[in-house]
Amino acid sequence: MIRIAVDAMGGDFGPRVTVAASLAFLQGHADASLILVGQPEVLSRHPHYAQLIASGRCEVISASDVVSMDDSIEVALRRKKNSSMRLAINQVKLGAAQAAVSAGNTGALMAIARYVLKTMDGIDRPAIATQLPNAAGGATTVLDLGANVDCSADHLLQFAVMGSALVAAIGGNDSPSVGLLNIGEEAIKGSEVIKKAGELLRSAASSGDLNFYGNVEGNDIFKGTTDIVVCDGFVGNVALKASEGLASMIGAFMKAEFSRNIFTKAAAIVAYPVLNAFKKRVDHRRYNGAALLGLQGLVFKSHGSADAFAFERALNRAYDAARNNLLERVRERIAHAAPLLLAAQAAPIADVATLSTPEPVVLTVNPA
Amino acid sequence: MIRIAVDAMGGDFGPRVTVAASLAFLQGHADASLILVGQPEVLSRHPHYAQLIASGRCEVISASDVVSMDDSIEVALRRKKNSSMRLAINQVKLGAAQAAVSAGNTGALMAIARYVLKTMDGIDRPAIATQLPNAAGGATTVLDLGANVDCSADHLLQFAVMGSALVAAIGGNDSPSVGLLNIGEEAIKGSEVIKKAGELLRSAASSGDLNFYGNVEGNDIFKGTTDIVVCDGFVGNVALKASEGLASMIGAFMKAEFSRNIFTKAAAIVAYPVLNAFKKRVDHRRYNGAALLGLQGLVFKSHGSADAFAFERALNRAYDAARNNLLERVRERIAHAAPLLLAAQAAPIADVATLSTPEPVVLTVNPA
Numbered sequence: 001m002i003r004i005a006v007d008a009m010g011g012d013f014g015p016r017v018t019v020a021a022s023l024a025f026l027q028g029h030a031d032a033s034l035i036l037v038g039q040p041e042v043l044s045r046h047p048h049y050a051q052l053i054a055s056g057r058c059e060v061i062s063a064s065d066v067v068s069m070d071d072s073i074e075v076a077l078r079r080k081k082n083s084s085m086r087l088a089i090n091q092v093k094l095g096a097a098q099a100a101v102s103a104g105n106t107g108a109l110m111a112i113a114r115y116v117l118k119t120m121d122g123i124d125r126p127a128i129a130t131q132l133p134n135a136a137g138g139a140t141t142v143l144d145l146g147a148n149v150d151c152s153a154d155h156l157l158q159f160a161v162m163g164s165a166l167v168a169a170i171g172g173n174d175s176p177s178v179g180l181l182n183i184g185e186e187a188i189k190g191s192e193v194i195k196k197a198g199e200l201l202r203s204a205a206s207s208g209d210l211n212f213y214g215n216v217e218g219n220d221i222f223k224g225t226t227d228i229v230v231c232d233g234f235v236g237n238v239a240l241k242a243s244e245g246l247a248s249m250i251g252a253f254m255k256a257e258f259s260r261n262i263f264t265k266a267a268a269i270v271a272y273p274v275l276n277a278f279k280k281r282v283d284h285r286r287y288n289g290a291a292l293l294g295l296q297g298l299v300f301k302s303h304g305s306a307d308a309f310a311f312e313r314a315l316n317r318a319y320d321a322a323r324n325n326l327l328e329r330v331r332e333r334i335a336h337a338a339p340l341l342l343a344a345q346a347a348p349i350a351d352v353a354t355l356s357t358p359e360p361v362v363l364t365v366n367p368a
Numbered sequence: 369m370i371r372i373a374v375d376a377m378g379g380d381f382g383p384r385v386t387v388a389a390s391l392a393f394l395q396g397h398a399d400a401s402l403i404l405v406g407q408p409e410v411l412s413r414h415p416h417y418a419q420l421i422a423s424g425r426c427e428v429i430s431a432s433d434v435v436s437m438d439d440s441i442e443v444a445l446r447r448k449k450n451s452s453m454r455l456a457i458n459q460v461k462l463g464a465a466q467a468a469v470s471a472g473n474t475g476a477l478m479a480i481a482r483y484v485l486k487t488m489d490g491i492d493r494p495a496i497a498t499q500l501p502n503a504a505g506g507a508t509t510v511l512d513l514g515a516n517v518d519c520s521a522d523h524l525l526q527f528a529v530m531g532s533a534l535v536a537a538i539g540g541n542d543s544p545s546v547g548l549l550n551i552g553e554e555a556i557k558g559s560e561v562i563k564k565a566g567e568l569l570r571s572a573a574s575s576g577d578l579n580f581y582g583n584v585e586g587n588d589i590f591k592g593t594t595d596i597v598v599c600d601g602f603v604g605n606v607a608l609k610a611s612e613g614l615a616s617m618i619g620a621f622m623k624a625e626f627s628r629n630i631f632t633k634a635a636a637i638v639a640y641p642v643l644n645a646f647k648k649r650v651d652h653r654r655y656n657g658a659a660l661l662g663l664q665g666l667v668f669k670s671h672g673s674a675d676a677f678a679f680e681r682a683l684n685r686a687y688d689a690a691r692n693n694l695l696e697r698v699r700e701r702i703a704h705a706a707p708l709l710l711a712a713q714a715a716p717i718a719d720v721a722t723l724s725t726p727e728p729v730v731l732t733v734n735p736a
Contacts, residue, residue, distance in 0.1 A: 135617040146551050149559045183514050183605040191517045191602065218609025222617040234559060235606050237551040238599070241586025242607040243614045249503040249590040250618060250650060257646040264642045271639040274632045278625040282618060 001031055002322045004099050004315060005091035008038035009066040009084040011103025012305050018103070019046040021311035025319075026055050028312075032319055033057040035097050037088040039066070063087045067108045069304060076108035077115060085109060089116045092297040098322035099298035101289070101314050103306050109299065110147050110292060117297040122334040122341055125151075126294035127159045127233070128301065129166055131287045132243070134224030139287060141167050141176075142221060142229045146237035147292075153196035154344035156180070156230050158334075160201055160210055161341075162293040163228040165333045169326040170317065171227070179216030179226035181235060189215065197230075200344050209337040247282070289314030291321065298327055369399055370690045372467050372683060373459035376406035377434040377452040379471025380673050386471070387414040389679035393687075394423050396680075400687055401425040403465050405456040407432070431455045435476045437672060444476035445483060453477060457484045460665040466690035467666035469657070469682050471674050477667065478515050478660060485665040490702040490709055493519075494662035495527045495601070496669065497534055499655045500611070502592030507655060509535050509544075510589060510597045514605035515660075521564035522712035524548065524598050526702075528569055528578055529709075530661040531596040533701045537694040538685065539595070547584030547594035549603060557583065565598075568712050577705040615650070657682030659689065666695055 008018040015038060022034050036043065036052070040062050043049055052058045063084035067076045076083065085104050091097040093116050102109050110126065119126055129143035143159050144151070151159075160178045167176035180198055182190040190198075198215065205212035213226045218239060221229050231239070258268040258275075268275070288310040292299040298321050302314035334341070376386040383406060390402050404411065404420070408430050411417055420426045431452035435444045448454065453472050459465040461484050470477050478494065487494055497511035511527050512519070519527075528546045535544035548566055550558040558566075566583065573580035581594045586607060589597050599607070626636040626643075636643070656678040660667040666689050670682035689695075702709070 133617070135613075135620055149551065149562075181606060183517065183602055194517075218606040218611075219613030219616070221610055222613035231606070234551055235603055238549060238586040238603050238607050239610040242589055242611055243586075245503075245587030245590035246611045246614055247618070248587070249501070250615070252503055253649050254646050257642050257649065258639075260642075260645075267639040267642050271626075271635040271642075274625050274628075274635050274639075277628075278622050281621050281625065 001033055002029070002319055003033045003035060003097045004101060004318050004322070005035040005037060005088040005097035006315070007085045007088040007100065007102035007104055008036045008043055009063070009104075010304075011302060011311070012069070013307070015043050015046045017306060017308050017311050019043060019052060020048050020308040021315060022058065023048040023052045023055070024308065024312045025315040026052070026057055028316075029319060033059070035059050035061055035088070035091050037061045037063050037084045037091070039063065039084075061087055061091070067104050069105050071105060071108055073107050073111040076105065077111050086112050086116070089113050089297070089299060092299065093117055099300060099318040101300045101302060101318045103302035103304055103311060103314070105304075106146065106301055109301055113292055113295055113297070113299045117295040117299070119294050120296055120331060120334060122338055123158055123162070123294035125155055125158070126292055127162060128290050129163055129293055130240070130290035132221060132240070133282065133284075133287060134222050136224030138224055138227075140221050140224055140229055141171075141227060142231070142236055142240070143293065144231065144233040144236050145240055145290065146233045148233040150234070151193070151232035153193050153200050154341065156193075156197040156232070157200040157204060157337075157344055158294070158341065160204065160212070160228065160230045161333050161337050162330050163230060164210055165330040166291055166293060166321075166326060167227050169324040169329050170320045173227060175211045176227035177211045177213045178228045178230060179213045179220060181221075181229050181231035181239075182215040182217065184215065184217065200340070204337060204340055207337075207340060209333070209340060244284075247284070285310035286313060289317035291317070291326075293330060296327075298322060369401055370397070370687055371401045371403060371465045372469060372686050372690070373403040373405060373456040373465035374683070375453045375456040375468065375470035375472055376404045376411055377431070377472075378672075379670065379679070380437070381675070383411050383414050385674060385676050385679050387411060387420060388416050388676040389683060390426065391416040391420045391423070392676065392680045393683040394420070394425055396684075397687060401427070403427050403429055403456070403459050405429045405431050405452045405459070407434070407452075429455055429459070435472050437473050439473060439476055441475050441479040444473065445479050454480050454484070457481050457665070457667060460667065461485055467668060467686040469668045469670060469686045471670035471672055471679060471682070473672075474514065474669055477669055481660055481663055481665070481667045485663040485667070487662050488664055488699060488702060490706055491526055491530070491662040493523055493526070494660055495530060496658050497531055497661055498608070498658040500589060500608075501650060501652075501655060502590050504592030506592055506595075507539075508589050508592055508597055509539075509595060510599070510604055510608070511661065512599065512601040512604050513608055513658065514601045516601040518602070519561070519600035521561050521568050522709060524561075524565040524600070525568040525572060525705075525709065525712055526662070528572065528580070528596065528598045529701050529705050530698055531598060532578055533698040534659055534661060534689075534694060535595050537692040537697050538688045541595060543579045544595035545579045545581045546596045546598060547581045547588060549589075549597050549599035549607075550583040550585065552583065552585065568708070572705060572708055575705075575708060577701070577708060612652075615652070653678035654681060657685035659685070659694075661698060664695075666690060
């Protein structure tokens with residue numbers, strides 16, 4: 001039996017989405033059960049709630065607080081200790097659930113998960129990994145997506161190892177290829193951090209810790225050149241959001257053209273089955289459910305605007321990860337790569353700024 | 369009379385595209401003339417060449433070398449001193465042309481332009497700026513797109529000032545809004561460099577040097593939240609290429625769905641005028657022609673894969689920039705912002721890496 005804790009209050013729509021998705025999820029997974037965390041009086045108002053409880057596979061834990069989308073990390077962490085988000089993660093910590101899923105505020109979720117579950121041995125910083133559809137017909141796993149604004153080369157190596165464990169566990173591919181996001185394919189391109197990360201990744205490939213492809217560029221994410229693309233959280237977040245913006249602009253333009261006049265509307269009716277098939281193919285909801293990797297427990301983040309279909313996909317991903325022992329797989333891979341990770345950390349990597357800033361670094365150091 | 373120097377050998381298709389585009393450009397601009405730089409024996413083989421020369425507004429300068437797409441900067445700069453790219457830029461240096469346009473290797477073009485023309489007073493690093501279509505029906509100008517992999521806060525301020533001059537000159541908008549690309553809208557988000565850049569941009573807004581909107585996120589590029597989006601070259605390059613990759617994936621999926629069987633093919637015929645209008649609307653060729661800003665001369669970069677239509681757009685942009693005194697406008701704005709730029713450079717900005725690296729910085733510093 002796989003048990004998943006659900007932050008039922010999180011996301012733009014809260015229980016309206018989480019309760020409906022929970023029911024659909026249980027109907028699809030006979031060996032799963034849920035712990036719904038939220039305000040029972042709010043949850044019980046939702047149409048599918050009675051059926052969910054009647055399934056006998058859904059327990060409810062009462063939470064007095066809700067972390068809002070605007071709450072600062074400080075507020076979420078220190079002042080809302082009884083939030084549905086916090087209590088859902090606590091279930092993982094206590095061993096009552098194998099994974100937690102929330103559609104709430106990403107910053108708060110990462111901070112609480114890190115505080116409650118702690119990071120794994122050998123990992124400095126947890127990362128957020130998601131899947132994006134690619135032209136090869138599969139999905140590309142990209143990390144980090146915003147948990148870390150500045151990364152050193154050894155952080156990028158850790159992301160590559162964790163991402164490989166994720167794709168092995170969920171995608172069933174034991175040796176997924178890893179690309180290092182850069183602004184050119186040649187090894188000499190990019191910042192000092194990226195060049196150093198390239199060296200570390202090549203070492204990891206030699207020692208059998210990774211299947212390193214080499215540098216990739218932004219377009220390779222959607223081409224599907226590699227199974228995994230590794231980057232710092234700033235770059236990953238911008239690339240993901242720029243893509244979301246472009247996709248929604250293209251959708252809006254297409255809608256505008258098809259609803260321009262009576263002739264174009266007629267064309268839309270004729271083309272409807274094709275447009276629908278196309279829409280399904282690029283439906284980002286299918287890829288909902290980002291993994292928070294590097295913690296001593298499984299946590300998945302759903303998009304805040306997820307509907308019931310999308311939130312159910314996030315529950316499915318958490319289920320697959322738990323069923324396929326993602327946590328143990330990450331631990332094993334990190335342990336295997338430990339000598340390399342330690343060596344990378346022992347040799348302080350002169351960061352970009354140190355190398356390129358004309359001002360001497362000594363200015364910031366206390367000579368005493 | 370506006371005169372533009374054309375690197376006729378550059379790009380994936382060379383003279384086949386540049387000669388045809390040059391003729392179309394002259395036909396559209398009665399007050400323009402061209403200096404075509406290339407190998408006359410190759411140029412003369414192209415169908416529109418005779419007509420181009422017969423126009424009386426096209427001079428040809430012979431160049432013995434061609435910079436290839438794979439040439440390193442070293443080779444392009446030191447060993448191909450008689451390349452069509454180099455000689456076209458020389459025409460700007462000599463004052464014979466007001467702008468140069470090339471579809472060749474970006475790295476080589478930037479290096480040669482920098483070497484021949486030098487950077488403007490007050491500018492540390494030139495930047496590459498391009499336009500992307502947005503959902504608001506206009507275009508968003510984004511810079512930098514890859515000339516600078518690591519930027520400090522004052523570089524981002526310089527980009528904002530130069531981008532404002534570009535949009536004022538070409539877009540006719542004297543006070544274009546500037547957004548700082550970040551991973552959240554709040555001023556407290558992002559790396560130390562970004563936070564510091566936000567402060568500088570706010571100061572520049574107070575002193576009337578800029579119309580600063582605040583932070584924007586990746587999706588705002590295509591939403592059209594601001595006229596200009598400023599970012600470092602690594603992030604800008606990844607965002608641009610990821611968007612290109614997504615657009616081409618979406619195009620391929622749509623084509624696949626419409627050519628699936630005889631019924632979908634029939635639907636494609638019915639929907640053809642609509643699909644065509646849609647295609648025109650998202651046609652990236654319309655936005656071809658990136659400006660190299662911050663140099664003592666105007667240089668525009670066309671996409672390497674540009675066809676004649678796209679290359680003509682790049683020529684048009686160069687023409688508009690020259691006609692509207694882009695160079696003088698950039699100079700004036702930089703001069704106006706000079707006190708601020710100087711203050712920003714005088715105060716050494718503690719870079720991200722220095723602040724966030726767990727290893728003590730002293731390790732890299734010689735105590736003697």
